[in-house]
Amino acid sequence: SSPIIHIDPARSISRVDPRIYSGFTEHMGRCIYGGIYEPENPNSLADPNTGFRKDVLSVLKELNVPIFRYPGGNFVSSYRWQDGIGPKHLRPRRPELAWLTEESNQFGTDEFMQFCKAMSAEPYICLNMGTGTLEDALAWLEYCNSSANTYYANLRRQNGHPEPYKVKYWSLGNEVWGPWQVGQMESQDYAKKAFQWAKALKLLDPSIQLISCGETGYADWDRVTLKKLVTVVDYHSIHIYTVSEGNHAVNVIGPAAAEKALEITKSLIDLAKIESGIDKQVTICFDEWNVWDPVRAPGEKGAEEHYDLSDALAVASWLNVFVRKADIVKIACIAQSVNVISPIITSPKGLFKQTTFYPLKLFATLMQGTSLNVHVESPLYTGQTVPEWIGKLEKNSGGDEKLTKYIDVSAILSDSKDEVRVAIVNRNATEAYTIPIRFGPACDVLGEKVKVHEVWSADLKDNNGWDGESVQTVEKELPWSGEYSVKQHSFQCKSS
Numbered sequence: 233s234s235p236i237i238h239i240d241p242a243r244s245i246s247r248v249d250p251r252i253y254s255g256f257t258e259h260m261g262r263c264i265y266g267g268i269y270e271p272e273n274p275n276s277l278a279d280p281n282t283g284f285r286k287d288v289l290s291v292l293k294e295l296n297v298p299i300f301r302y303p304g305g306n307f308v309s310s311y312r313w314q315d316g317i318g319p320k321h322l323r324p325r326r327p328e329l330a331w332l333t334e335e336s337n338q339f340g341t342d343e344f345m346q347f348c349k350a351m352s353a354e355p356y357i358c359l360n361m362g363t364g365t366l367e368d369a370l371a372w373l374e375y376c377n378s379s380a381n382t383y384y385a386n387l388r389r390q391n392g393h394p395e396p397y398k399v400k401y402w403s404l405g406n407e408v409w410g411p412w413q414v415g416q417m418e419s420q421d422y423a424k425k426a427f428q429w430a431k432a433l434k435l436l437d438p439s440i441q442l443i444s445c446g447e448t449g450y451a452d453w454d455r456v457t458l459k460k461l462v463t464v465v466d467y468h469s470i471h472i473y474t475v476s477e478g479n480h481a482v483n484v485i486g487p488a489a490a491e492k493a494l495e496i497t498k499s500l501i502d503l504a505k506i507e508s509g510i511d512k513q514v515t516i517c518f519d520e521w522n523v524w525d526p527v528r529a530p531g532e533k534g535a536e537e538h539y540d541l542s543d544a545l546a547v548a549s550w551l552n553v554f555v556r557k558a559d560i561v562k563i564a565c566i567a568q569s570v571n572v573i574s575p576i577i578t579s580p581k582g583l584f585k586q587t588t589f590y591p592l593k594l595f596a597t598l599m600q601g602t603s604l605n606v607h608v609e610s611p612l613y614t615g616q617t618v619p620e621w622i623g624k625l626e627k628n629s630g631g632d633e634k635l636t637k638y639i640d641v642s643a644i645l646s647d648s649k650d651e652v653r654v655a656i657v658n659r660n661a662t663e664a665y666t667i668p669i670r671f672g673p674a675c676d677v678l679g680e681k682v683k684v685h686e687v688w689s690a691d692l693k694d695n696n697g698w699d700g701e702s703v704q705t706v707e708k709e710l711p712w713s714g715e716y717s718v719k720q721h722s723f724q725c726k727s728s
């Protein structure tokens with residue numbers, strides 16, 4: 233059947249939270265060292281005062297990143313935050329157990345705060361629930377947020393930072409369920425421990441927002457931990473990476489798993505709230521997401537994925553999911569922000585923007601406002617949907633057609649209420665379509681022209697690199713005729 237898109241601006245879902253376009257900077261591979269921070273850069277690309285790469289910060293600013301999560305990831309589970317403060321020449325080098333490297337501690341809490349300030353972004357700290365104690369966590373919170381005359385607040389002042397950083401977001405451990413995690417726990421044990429940590433952290437600073445460590449959102453871990461923690465946290469975190477296995481359809485249909493995961497997590501939150509008899513807002517912080525094939529780009533080797541057009545379309549589909557689920561997902565952090573599974577790759581000589589940079593920038597700048605309910609009639613993809621965990625979701629979703637539509641769409645009404653913007657991914661590798669877009673009766677914003685921002689290239693394997701960028705955004709203005717033509721394997725964001 234031919235695709236048709238129906239959009240009714242009267243049927244709004246929720247305001248798109250700008251924090252869904254957040255980032256993540258882990259001490260992993262070349263994200264911090266050689267990415268954000270390179271004081272010895274031979275080509276004078278670093279700021280002489282801060283050591284930050286000026287080119288990296290300038291390109292990251294194009295993405296309007298509202299929050300950066302730090303310092304891991306797996307890294308945090310054996311991280312001693314106290315090693316990363318004070319005079320740099322006194323900071324110890326330590327063995328690092330997540331990626332089996334050495335940590336120089338030249339970049340730590342104060343440098344991260346300085347980075348966030350330079351980016352006009354809010355800091356988000358993930359606590360060490362592996363080797364770290366509650367005492368360490370309380371000390372970190374005191375160091376960052378306290379204005380009292382107490383030891384760690386005074387230590388921050390002594391290190392040259394008189395004002396508290398007011399870090400609002402704190403998460404209770406990272407992937408504590410994973411066998412790769414230092415300090416892996418059973419769900420009940422984690423829930424009991426995190427509950428006690430949450431109480432103490434909120435006693436020290438009641439203004440903070442806490443994030444529980446979830447799994448995929450549809451795992452038993454999520455059910456058990458939410459049941460115990462829903463009364464003390466503000467967000468439940470989930471992590472999903474999609475893999476392509478070299479197959480474009482698998483790559484672009486993959487984010488459907490995240491959509492289903494968000495629906496399941498929302499229900500688990502509702503269930504936990506009903507069982508606890510509480511009425512407070514708990515939403516989802518999707519604090520790690522992206523396209524990542526750990527076989528192609530292993531974590532131990534810095535996970536430097538080299539993305540192609542197919543991956544850019546997968547990222548656009550990921551972002552469509554977050555816009556459609558604006559009612560429940562309030563924070564999402566792409567993993568990660570520089571070099572490591574990232575939209576930006578650096579070398580000592582400069583940087584290039586990966587294919588995935590372009591949809592991310594389009595969403596972060598244009599898909600802000602109120603998410604609208606869209607109904608899409610579309611041909612369906614019917615082939616293989618590995619990996620197995622995506623297949624499992626699809627099999628159990630009662631033939632949920634929205635998971636496999638070739639035409640993948642989200643839409644927003646701008647805050648000024650004078651523009652409808654539509655993000656369309658044509659996931660079909662070979663078919664182009666002309667798609668009627670039917671607006672509901674409440675739509676009085678249609679002009680005579682549409683502005684289109686298109687990400688397309690002739691070959692799905694086209695990518696960007698040191699020799700140039702074959703995949704970029706092309707802008708055009710077209711007369712509005714009531715329908716819109718999408719090329720095969722393309723992404724476009726259009727506003728009217």
Ligand code: AHR
Nearest residue numbers: 304305306307406407567
């Ligand atoms: O983002 C890379 C890694 O993926 C993170 O350190 C970890 O939390 C996840 O497994």
